[in-house]
Structures are given as structure tokens and as C-alpha cells.
Amino acid sequence: MAFTMEFTSTVHGVTYALTASPTSLELLGAAENGDIVAEGTIKLPPGGATEAAGLVRQALATIAIFEGKARPRVANSHARWTPDDDASLREDWLAQPSSTPATTSIRELAKSRGRSPAAIRARLGRIGCDPDVAGRLLTPETAELLGRDAIAGASVSQQSK
Incomplete structure (x- = not known):
């Protein structure tokens, strides 16, 4: 062809x-x-x-x-997420006021962790957090629909807060 x-x-x-x-x-x-x-x-x-x-x-x-025109690579790009990374991200996400725009919180969390905003957003869903509303967990129904489990040790009653 x-x-x-x-x-x-x-x-x-x-x-x-x-x-x-x-x-x-x-x-x-x-x-x-x-x-x-x-x-x-x-x-x-x-x-x-x-x-x-x-x-x-x-x-x-x-x-x-x-030439100095390349986008800088994110420090921890492609680095594996550890259980401690997940726990810290979850804790920091849940400490965010729900009045803060999710995009602002995600950018701040990304910068402090040397990750891209896309990586943070994707990881939030994997650890049971709602990436669309700062400080909120996924509901059990949404988590089930997405096929996501919260990190080990978090019970369903904690998720529904």
C-alpha cells in the first residue's frame, strides 16, 4: 500500500x-x-x-x-509507586479542603512529589480517592464500578466518609 x-x-x-x-x-x-x-x-x-x-x-x-527548548522531564517520571508513596498521597489528598479546585490540588501534589499532574490524577483513582473533588474518597459504588480498591487497611466505612 x-x-x-x-x-x-x-x-x-x-x-x-x-x-x-x-x-x-x-x-x-x-x-x-x-x-x-x-x-x-x-x-x-x-x-x-x-x-x-x-x-x-x-x-x-x-x-x-x-538548544534549551525541550520540556524538562519530571524528576520521578516512570518511578514505581511504593506503598508509602500511596499512603502519603492519600493522606495529603484527604487533607485538601473540598473547596479547593481539584486541578490546583493535583498540580501542587505533583510538584511536591516530582510527578506529573497526569500521574497524580491517575494514581488517586487507584488508591480510592476521587480525583475530581479535592479531599474526597471514591464512593464504594464508584470504586466498584471503576474496579479500584482502596489501599490496604482502608475499610469501606472509611471510604464512604
Whole structure:
């Protein structure tokens, strides 16, 4: 199956055009005055597009780091959650006033733990906390519906507070 995809983007007066096909990647960058400032072609072997795309992505991410334009990686990104981490997060979540917007509480908890807000939000549901309302646990019905169990030692009567 043959296909060709074209992508364009303009940054700082340079328009980049990337054309991707199963056998090649072609890049052309032209300044506003028409000068070619970037160009290149990568020829791909049959079935090699996925591997090549990964290598190009990795190379470009490294260049972005050197240029100081990469998003900083969260300190504990991909670190395993320990039972102590779960207990601490649960305790801190339940100490939040329900009047505080959940997004604000999640951002603060993420920053203090070196985690992303998405990681905190996902973990709250796993430990029996309602990620949509600060300071609240999931109801037993909601926890059951989501297939989540509260952390060990928390009884259903504690969850329904």
C-alpha cells in the first residue's frame, strides 16, 4: 500500500515541509525570501520506517535539549509507586479542603512529589480517592464500578466518609 503524507510548519520565518512515504522522508526548509535553509532525504528500506522514525525522534529530542527548548522531564517520571508513596498521597489528598479546585490540588501534589499532574490524577483513582473533588474518597459504588480498591487497611466505612 503506497501513501504519502505531507506536513508543514512555519517557525521564525522559516517554512518547513516534511514529506513522508514508506520509502523516504524528505525535508525542505525555506526562509521567507526563498532561501533554502534546510533540506535532506532519508531513504528507507522496506519495513524500516518505524525504526527510522524512532531514531529521528530521538535525535531531534536531543537537539532540542541542547538548544534549551525541550520540556524538562519530571524528576520521578516512570518511578514505581511504593506503598508509602500511596499512603502519603492519600493522606495529603484527604487533607485538601473540598473547596479547593481539584486541578490546583493535583498540580501542587505533583510538584511536591516530582510527578506529573497526569500521574497524580491517575494514581488517586487507584488508591480510592476521587480525583475530581479535592479531599474526597471514591464512593464504594464508584470504586466498584471503576474496579479500584482502596489501599490496604482502608475499610469501606472509611471510604464512604
